Amino acid sequence: xxxxxxxxxxxxxxxxxxxxxxxxxxxxxxxxxxxxxxxxxxxxxxxxxxxxxxxxxxxxxxxxxxxxxxxxxxxxxxxxxxxxxxxxxxxxxxxxxxxxxxxxxxxxxxxxxxxxxxxxxxxxxxxxxxxxxxxxxxxxxxxxxxxxxxxxxxxxxxxxxxxxxxxxxxxxxxxxxxxxxxxxxxxxxxxxxxxxxxxxxxxxxxx
Amino acid sequence: xxxxxxxxxxxxxxxxxxxxxxxxxxxxxxxxxxxxxxxxxxxxxxxxxxxxxxxxxxxxxxxxxxxxxxxxxxxxxxxxxxxxxxxxxx
Ligand SMILES: [Zn+2]
Numbered sequence: 001x002x003x004x005x006x007x008x009x010x011x012x013x014x015x016x017x018x019x020x021x022x023x024x025x026x027x028x029x030x031x032x033x034x035x036x037x038x039x040x041x042x043x044x045x046x047x048x049x050x051x052x053x054x055x056x057x058x059x060x061x062x063x064x065x066x067x068x069x070x071x072x073x074x075x076x077x078x079x080x081x082x083x084x085x086x087x088x089x090x091x092x093x094x095x096x097x098x099x100x101x102x103x104x105x106x107x108x109x110x111x112x113x114x115x116x117x118x119x120x121x122x123x124x125x126x127x128x129x130x131x132x133x134x135x136x137x138x139x140x141x142x143x144x145x146x147x148x149x150x151x152x153x154x155x156x157x158x159x160x161x162x163x164x165x166x167x168x169x170x171x172x173x174x175x176x177x178x179x180x181x182x183x184x185x186x187x188x189x190x191x192x193x194x195x196x197x198x199x200x201x202x203x204x205x206x207x
Numbered sequence: 208x209x210x211x212x213x214x215x216x217x218x219x220x221x222x223x224x225x226x227x228x229x230x231x232x233x234x235x236x237x238x239x240x241x242x243x244x245x246x247x248x249x250x251x252x253x254x255x256x257x258x259x260x261x262x263x264x265x266x267x268x269x270x271x272x273x274x275x276x277x278x279x280x281x282x283x284x285x286x287x288x289x290x291x292x293x294x295x296x297x
Contacts (some may be wrong), residue, residue: 024283029275036271037263050267057266058274062281086289114245125257138261157255163223183218189247189254 013077021068028068032061039085040157045154046089047096048143049186056092060085082159083169086151093147114186120197140189145184152177153184209237214244218251 013034019027022170036057043056063084064071071080126134142150155166167177209230214237220226221234238245 023282025279028278028282032274033271033279036274038265040266040270041263054267054270054273057270059279061274061278065278065281113212114218116215119243119246120250121246122250122253126260132259135261135264138258142258151257158258158261160259163225178219182216185219185222185251185254186215187259189251192254192257193250 010076014073017068017073017077020065020174028065031077035060035081038078039081042082042085042154042159043089045142045158046086046147046151047092049092049096051074052089052092052096056085056088059088063088077147079161079165082155086155086169090151112183114182116186116190118190118193118197120193122193122198125192125196136194137192141188141195144191145187149180149184149187152180153188157185165172209233211237211241211244214238214241215247218248222248222252222255 001057013031016027016031020031039060040053040057043054044050046052049055060081064081067084071077073103125137129137142153145153145162149172152166152172155161155169161169163181164172166172167174170177172180214221214253217226217230217234221231224231226234237247
């Protein structure tokens with residue numbers, strides 16, 4: 001989006017928020033329509049479950065509506081909404097599995113050296129794979145990540161939150177966000193390269 | 208001297224342009240001389256781009272309707288609460 005259109009969009013969003021704060025249901029409905037698909041995707045990406053994602057979607061928009069007065073407008077509305085949805089999603093995760101793989105605060109993973117095994121070029125997979133196939137490849141790769149890496153990658157690289165916003169949302173240090181993002185990006189790169197590399201056109205060597 | 212190991216450790220910061228300027232330029236110099244690291248950088252960048260480029264899909268059937276119904280209910284409850292009770296109007 002160009003900056004002028006973006007700022008016009010934001011102005012118009014502030015009007016909708018002001019209206020919704022005064023109880024204008026239609027205005028809130030417009031905000032819902034604007035972001036519901038992204039919030040659903042976010043919740044599904046984190047929880048890995050359609051059912052949980054539906055619950056999160058509903059709870060997040062209800063909660064946001066109830067706390068709308070607390071939204072001050074310094075942050076983007078979407079970022080504010082994302083924080084609510086992430087918290088709801090994490091609660092689902094923690095409720096579902098009590099095993100330690102869900103813990104977001106463990107630190108052991110940062111001791112390992114980052115690795116890159118697959119060293120091969122690839123280009124424009126969109127041209128060789130259908131949308132559905134692409135979605136499946138990307139979904140499978142992201143599902144294979146541990147939650148502690150997955151959530152950070154989603155917030156930083158899919159939702160485009162800043163490192164600071166991600167740290168604040170997840171209650172992590174900046175260093176922990178950076179370290180997890182590095183590992184998430186490299187692990188996904190590894191998996192996508194395995195799928196997308198041109199056959200018979202590899203491998204330069206190992207690092 | 209930046210090694211391949213150093214490069215890998217810093218690749219994320221390098222991509223986000225957050226490494227300190229001195230290191231950033233040393234990392235840049237490394238990829239001009241090291242084809243392996245260049246490929247890793249290129250494919251990491253592409254990995255991020257394909258995820259960024261994925262459009263969110265339509266919601267499953269009925270989910271939007273359910274959400275709006277739940278919101279409407281809550282909205283009605285909120286407006287009712289905001290009005291003074293009928294006895295207070297006398
Ligand atoms: Zn290298």
